[in-house]
Amino acid sequence: MELTKDQVIRIANHARIHLTDDEIERILPDLNSILNLIKQLDEIDTSNIEQIDQITGLKNVIFNDNIETFPDMEKLIDCSPMGKKNNMIRVKKSK
16 A cells, blocks of 8 residues: 555644645655555464463553542632633634
């Protein structure tokens, strides 16, 4: 799979990265080279290899979610320089 210039622009927009046309032209061969290297992994036969999820022996620790109400929520919300609506802080809509 080869990335096109338009696909790189779309990916950069999703990542909120501004790239000039020169930067896109410069990184496009590198991105395609990386994708080709990753594609080579599809050719490796891993059917006889045991799956390893984790190698350190650490276990996930799960905590119960205890919902607590902040005692002075209105005072905390009033500290925000952003607008307030329905006891919440208004934030700008993402593009």
